[in-house]
Structures are given as C-alpha cells and as structure tokens.
Amino acid sequence: xxxxxxxxxxxxxxxxxxxxxELAMRAIGRTxxxxxxxxxxxxxxxxxxxxxxxxxxxxxxFDAILEQWYAPAIAIMEEAVASDLPIRxxxxxxxxxxxxxxxxxxxxxxxxxxxxxxxxSDKIENVRGYIDLADHYLSELIAQAQEDGYFAGLxxxxxxxxxxxxxxCYTSPYxxxxxxxxxxxxxxxxxxxxxxxxxxxxxxGAAPVVGLRIA
Amino acid sequence: xxxxxxxxxxxxxxxxxxxxxELAMRAIGRTxxxxxxxxxxxxxxxxxxxxxxxxxxxxxxFDAILEQWYAPAIAIMEEAVASDLPIRxxxxxxxxxxxxxxxxxxxxxxxxxxxxxxxxSDKIENVRGYIDLADHYLSELIAQAQEDGYFAGLxxxxxxxxxxxxxxCYTSPYxxxxxxxxxxxxxxxxxxxxxxxxxxxxxxGAAPVVGLRIA
Numbered sequence: 001x002x003x004x005x006x007x008x009x010x011x012x013x014x015x016x017x018x019x020x021x022e023l024a025m026r027a028i029g030r031t032x033x034x035x036x037x038x039x040x041x042x043x044x045x046x047x048x049x050x051x052x053x054x055x056x057x058x059x060x061x062f063d064a065i066l067e068q069w070y071a072p073a074i075a076i077m078e079e080a081v082a083s084d085l086p087i088r089x090x091x092x093x094x095x096x097x098x099x100x101x102x103x104x105x106x107x108x109x110x111x112x113x114x115x116x117x118x119x120x121s122d123k124i125e126n127v128r129g130y131i132d133l134a135d136h137y138l139s140e141l142i143a144q145a146q147e148d149g150y151f152a153g154l155x156x157x158x159x160x161x162x163x164x165x166x167x168x169c170y171t172s173p174y175x176x177x178x179x180x181x182x183x184x185x186x187x188x189x190x191x192x193x194x195x196x197x198x199x200x201x202x203x204x205g206a207a208p209v210v211g212l213r214i215a
Numbered sequence: 216x217x218x219x220x221x222x223x224x225x226x227x228x229x230x231x232x233x234x235x236x237e238l239a240m241r242a243i244g245r246t247x248x249x250x251x252x253x254x255x256x257x258x259x260x261x262x263x264x265x266x267x268x269x270x271x272x273x274x275x276x277f278d279a280i281l282e283q284w285y286a287p288a289i290a291i292m293e294e295a296v297a298s299d300l301p302i303r304x305x306x307x308x309x310x311x312x313x314x315x316x317x318x319x320x321x322x323x324x325x326x327x328x329x330x331x332x333x334x335x336s337d338k339i340e341n342v343r344g345y346i347d348l349a350d351h352y353l354s355e356l357i358a359q360a361q362e363d364g365y366f367a368g369l370x371x372x373x374x375x376x377x378x379x380x381x382x383x384c385y386t387s388p389y390x391x392x393x394x395x396x397x398x399x400x401x402x403x404x405x406x407x408x409x410x411x412x413x414x415x416x417x418x419x420g421a422a423p424v425v426g427l428r429i430a
Contacts, residue, residue: 086420088419088420088421089420089421089423091421092421092422092423093423121393161397161402162402162405162406162409165384165397165398165402165406166381166406166409168383168384168390169380169383172390172393174389174390174393175383175387175389175390178336178387178389182376182380183380185422186422187376187377187380188421189418189421189422190377190414190418190421191377191380191381192421193413193417193418193419193420193421193422194377194381194409194410194413194414195409195413196413196419196420196421197412197413197419198408198409198410198411198412198413198414199405199409199413202408203404203405203408204303204408204411204412205301205303205304205408205411206303206304206306206307206403206404206405206407206408206411207307207400207401207404207408208304208307208308
C-alpha cells in the first residue's frame with residue numbers, strides 16, 4: 001500500500017532468487033569457479049544492492065545454489081521412501097534415479113561438473129546437511145528392509161555405513177568424474193541384490209582370526 | 216677394464232636410481248608438484264647429465280617413481296594370490312593389506328598423498344599398467360572363488376567390475392582423501408563376506424521389470 005515503489009512480494013523475490021541462482025550456476029560452469037555477489041550483479045546487469053537484498057551474504061547465495069542443485073535428488077529420495085514398491089526395488093530407485101540424473105548433468109558438461117565437485121569439497125560444511133539428509137532417508141529404507149528380515153543383526157548406523165560404502169561409485173561425484181564409463185544401472189542392480197542377500201552382522205570368514213594374522 | 220673412469224655397474228646404477236627416486240618423492244611431497252629432471256639435479260646436487268644418464272626422459276623418471284610407489288602393493292597382491300589361505304581370507308588380505316599401507320602413507324602426510332593423487336590422475340596413462348595388474352591378480356582370485364562355487368554364473372570380467380566397485384572405498388586414493396575416517400578393516404571384512412554370500416548372476420528383484428518402470 002504505502003511501501004517503497006520497488007517493494008516486491010515474497011513470491012516475486014523467490015522467483016527472482018531462482019532466476020539469479022540459474023544465472024549463477026551457468027556462470028560457475030562457464031568460469032570454472034564459484035561466483036561472488038559482485039560477479040553475479042555484473043552477470044545479471046543488476047545493481048549490487050539488489051543482489052544483496054536477495055542474498056544478504058555470500059554464504060546465502062551459495063546455499064541457494066546448493067538448494068537448487070540438490071532439490072531433484074531430495075524429491076527422488078522422498079518418492080522412493082514413500083513408494084509402495086517392494087523393498088529391493090525401493091533401494092534400487094533410491095540410488096539409480098539419482099545416479100542417472102547426476103550422470104546426465106555430468107555428460108551435459110563434464111568440466112562444469114568437475115567445478116561443482118571442487119566447490120562442494122571446498123564448502124563441505126554447507127554440503128553436510130544434504131549428506132545427512134540422504135543418510136536420514138537411507139536409514140528409513142534400512143529400517144523397512146530390516147522389518148522384512150534383511151541386514152540381520154546390524155545396527156542402523158552400521159548398515160548405513162556399509163551400504164554407503166558399497167554403493168559409493170553410484171553416489172560419489174568424484175567416482176563419476178573418474179569411472180563414469182564403467183558405471184551402469186544393471187551393475188547397480190546387481191550390487192543391490194548382493195547387499196540384500198549377503199549383508200548381515202555375522203562374521204563368515206573374511207576377517208582374520210585374532211592372533212592368527214598372516215605376516 | 217678399459218671403460219671410462221666414471222663407468223658404473225648396472226647394480227650401482229640401480230641403487231643410485233633408487234636413491235634419486237626417494238629424493239624425487241620427498242621433493243614432490245614438499246613442493247606439491249611433480250618433479251622434473253632439472254629440479255631433481257638441483258635437489259640431488261648432481262650434474263644434469265648424470266640425471267639424464269640414469270633417466271633418459273621425464274617419462275622414465277616418472278615411471279621409476281611409480282614403480283617404487285606401487286612395488287609394495289604388488290608384493291602384497293602376489294603374496295595373497297599365492298597364499299594357501301581360505302578364499303575369503305585371501306580376498307580380505309588382498310584388499311586389507313594394501314588399504315592399511317595406503318592409509319599409513321596418507322596419515323603420514325595427507326597433503327603429499329593428495330599431490331600424488333593429482334599427479335597420478337594427470338598421468339593416468341602411466342598408471343594404467345598398475346591398475347591392469349591389480350585387475351589381473353583379482354581375476355585370479357575370482358577364478359579361485361568360482362572353483363569353490365562363489366559368484367555363480369558371472370563371467371570373470373563382470374565379477375571383476377562389480378567387486379572393484381563394491382570395494383572402491385578401500386582401493387581408491389580419492390576415497391581415502393575424502394572419507395578416511397570412515398574406513399576400517401572390520402567394515403572391509405563385512406563387505407567381503409557380503410560379496411561372497413550375495414554376489415551372483417541371477418537377478419533377484421532390485422532391477423525394474425522392463426516396461427514397468429516407475430515414473
């Protein structure tokens with residue numbers, strides 16, 4: 001009513017933020033480095049004050065980029081957890097759909113993908129929340145699997161760690177950079193089946209018997 | 216007898232080469248970049264001609280460094296393959312002993328370890344032979360396991376690829392850099408037991424039925 005003439009509604013601000021995040025992501029892919037608010041202002045041909053009003057700190061800009069980067073993965077995980085697929089199929093969709101999406105991003109622009117990996121690794125504290133969220137959803141799936149009798153005797157965190165390690169080639173952006181040509185959906189499916197039939201707490205002979213270690 | 220006075224025997228040349236490779240490796244750790252023959256001459260306080268006589272090209276110096284880097288891993292793999300341990304124990308020793316050695320190198324100097332990773336990735340063609348050699352030894356172990364009835368129905372190359380992917384956290388130097396604190400021998404043993412009891416060709420429900428894919 002009587003606000004400043006350039007006052008914008010929350011939803012307008014959201015859509016402008018989203019547009020600027022898109023611009024920022026394209027700039028990252030093009031320049032090979034993270035984008036500052038100063039660079040984004042130039043990129044968007046907007047006054048710096050406008051950028052600052054939408055992203056009050058560099059960290060808020062980066063977090064907005066991360067949010068946009070991870071949104072599709074979160075949607076995939078939520079759908080897989082909520083689906084009424086049999087448990088092995090849930091696990092497969094949980095990993096495979098994210099893998100296929102990341103692979104598409106990688107193939108579209110391998111250099112930009114590598115830049116994102118590097119930035120993510122520099123800003124690992126900002127990324128941590130997304131890793132924790134993925135662990136949260138996977139823990140839910142593990143609990144569902146254990147109700148069906150799988151992963152017998154393992155605590156959730158132990159099962160989580162072992163499963164994360166066994167599927168790391170399909171979730172780690174670094175592995176995508178190194179061995180993308182060796183990754184395939186049917187191999188991921190074979191790994192999921194292996195987990196379901198082989199993973200439990202009982203030791204079955206791989207570990208050395210204490211005191212009987214070979215030199 | 217009547218050769219030049221500075222003529223050295225092949226075994227002297229070998230031990231001087233080994234000493235220079237040690238120096239080169241320390242220089243790489245200290246400077247954070249690969250070492251040229253010029254830099255090595257300065258490092259060793261030797262005439263450049265002497266270095267060139269021992270390493271006729273930059274590539275030969277780099278290959279000598281690689282050879283020294285991988286020698287312990289090769290010895291471990293050969294011992295594991297030749298041992299008369301039960302097959303699960305062989306697999307475990309094959310991976311665990313190399314992992315423990317790499318982890319010791321990593322913990323001794325994480326920054327130098329990271330530099331080696333980067334150089335190795337820049338010179339992947341030189342490294343390829345060692346990766347192929349590890350695949351060769353693992354293929355032997357897989358054949359032994361299949362004689363005992365494990366990994367039923369899988370071709371050697373297929374089993375090799377799946378196993379390499381499932382243990383990648385324990386063989387990839389990149390994963391060491393990222394998640395070293397989450398890697399542990401007892402987890403590796405659990406993964407090996409999982410492989411032995413779960414890995415076979417038969418599809419058991421993880422993969423989508425063709426034409427019935429969820430959106």
